[in-house]
Amino acid sequence: MKVMKFGGTSVGKPERMHEVAQLITRDAEPKIVVLSALSGTTNALVEISNSLSAGDRTAAKEKIDLLEAHYRKFILDLVQQEDKRARANAIISEHFEFLNIILRISFSEALYKDILAQGELMSTKMFSVYLEEKGIDHMLLPALEFMSIDIHEEPQLLNIRAKLNQLLQQHKDKPLFITQGYICRNAKGEVDNLKRGGSDYTASLVAAAANASVCEIWTDIDGMHNNDPRVVDKTVAIKQLSFDEAAELAYFGAKILHPTCIWPAQQENVPVKLLNTMQPEAAGTVITKEAGSVGVKAVAAKDGIIAIKIKSSRMLLAYGFLRKVFEVFEKYHTPIDMITTSEVAVSVTIDSDAALAKIVKELEPFGTVEVEKNQTIVSIVGNEIEQTEGVLPRLFEAIREIPVTMVSYGGSPHNISLLLPSGHKQKTLQLLNKGLFGL
Numbered sequence: 001m002k003v004m005k006f007g008g009t010s011v012g013k014p015e016r017m018h019e020v021a022q023l024i025t026r027d028a029e030p031k032i033v034v035l036s037a038l039s040g041t042t043n044a045l046v047e048i049s050n051s052l053s054a055g056d057r058t059a060a061k062e063k064i065d066l067l068e069a070h071y072r073k074f075i076l077d078l079v080q081q082e083d084k085r086a087r088a089n090a091i092i093s094e095h096f097e098f099l100n101i102i103l104r105i106s107f108s109e110a111l112y113k114d115i116l117a118q119g120e121l122m123s124t125k126m127f128s129v130y131l132e133e134k135g136i137d138h139m140l141l142p143a144l145e146f147m148s149i150d151i152h153e154e155p156q157l158l159n160i161r162a163k164l165n166q167l168l169q170q171h172k173d174k175p176l177f178i179t180q181g182y183i184c185r186n187a188k189g190e191v192d193n194l195k196r197g198g199s200d201y202t203a204s205l206v207a208a209a210a211n212a213s214v215c216e217i218w219t220d221i222d223g224m225h226n227n228d229p230r231v232v233d234k235t236v237a238i239k240q241l242s243f244d245e246a247a248e249l250a251y252f253g254a255k256i257l258h259p260t261c262i263w264p265a266q267q268e269n270v271p272v273k274l275l276n277t278m279q280p281e282a283a284g285t286v287i288t289k290e291a292g293s294v295g296v297k298a299v300a301a302k303d304g305i306i307a308i309k310i311k312s313s314r315m316l317l318a319y320g321f322l323r324k325v326f327e328v329f330e331k332y333h334t335p336i337d338m339i340t341t342s343e344v345a346v347s348v349t350i351d352s353d354a355a356l357a358k359i360v361k362e363l364e365p366f367g368t369v370e371v372e373k374n375q376t377i378v379s380i381v382g383n384e385i386e387q388t389e390g391v392l393p394r395l396f397e398a399i400r401e402i403p404v405t406m407v408s409y410g411g412s413p414h415n416i417s418l419l420l421p422s423g424h425k426q427k428t429l430q431l432l433n434k435g436l437f438g439l
């Protein structure tokens, strides 16, 4: 069994969907194909929800109508037979009827999740109609019947495996399954999702659950690049990464992968390949247990970081102080990304301001608390980076003009992380591209 995931741009145009159909029928291995929503759809659904929650029904209605027009046009080019067009249009009508009904009911968090789920539901159903037109034998596998998260919003691999395998067993003769990325059910049984970019996570979970031979992530670029191609002009694809390296890059901002999507594949040792739908013959990036080489492989940046510094000459050295500090973050379900300590202060970073005010209030009795927003973590990732000679001098020489405010080194053998004001991110990534990669 092979898992193939196609992201938003890979299904964002009718001709792209036609290409996807070709890619998934190139060999005879049974497949589970995970699809994202058409590019732009999830953003549009977020905007519709924002208008609704702000009470602006007129704006929400306008956005719904625009989105519907996009889907009607899409269908005209996707399928040619009249009966298939009628089927596809009927499917889309159902989803837009739902969106129009919600205009009249009161907005809630649960409704928000339902709205966000429409994109993946529509893309998979439309693709299924196209496969039917082409006479390609397949079955739609509803993600909401097997993909679940627990009360901590963590996917439950054991449950997912049990439910998925039951469904696969019931349809053993099918060579091809199509399912939705991103969407799932939560502990209350409501529709929920795996957070933005979550279709990668679905693919990795499905691949682990089904003991797949490979998990292919098809996107709009030929693999993981050594630097952020949105920020830096000259970047190159990396041939091979270890699971650990890929996980660090994803977590620290390489948008090509969802931040926590690597662990399921890593746990079951399923190789992950990053491939380009627009250039299917390109080698892409292979992610396996082995790193292939040592030394610096890539840099990535994560924005929206908040630094919190707690200064307390009295308490810092007392044992139990750090535990008390960490308990505050635990209480508010806020993970800490970076941490540094000195004799008089401890600095940590977090990536969400959801509970910031409450956290600061509870930290204040411990000492002086300073908060710095709009920070960026730049991570330099590579296998055994710590043991690679000359990395630190090259790194700091390259960015001597950048006001780095925190450094994390030694926590992971694959990662050196720097904190800097976000305004310096672009320059930093450019300087590192020259200094570390000669690009």
Ligand code: ADP
Pocket (backbone or CB within 6 Å): 006, 007, 008, 009, 010, 036, 197, 218, 219, 220, 221, 223, 224, 225, 226, 227, 228, 229, 230, 253, 254, 255, 256, 257, 298, 300
């Ligand atoms: P999809 O819709 O297929 O999930 P994404 O937009 O989520 O695609 O991810 C692909 C994009 O990730 C690329 O177009 C690229 O701009 C961005 N990206 C950021 N950092 C990297 C990197 N280090 N290597 C490759 N792509 C990256």
Ligand code: ASP
Pocket (backbone or CB within 6 Å): 007, 008, 036, 037, 042, 043, 119, 181, 182, 195, 196, 197, 198, 199, 200
């Ligand atoms: N459609 C969702 C998003 O845009 C999930 C994904 O594409 O991975 O975030």
Ligand code: MG
Pocket (backbone or CB within 6 Å): 007, 197, 200, 255, 256, 257, 258
């Ligand atoms: Mg993505």
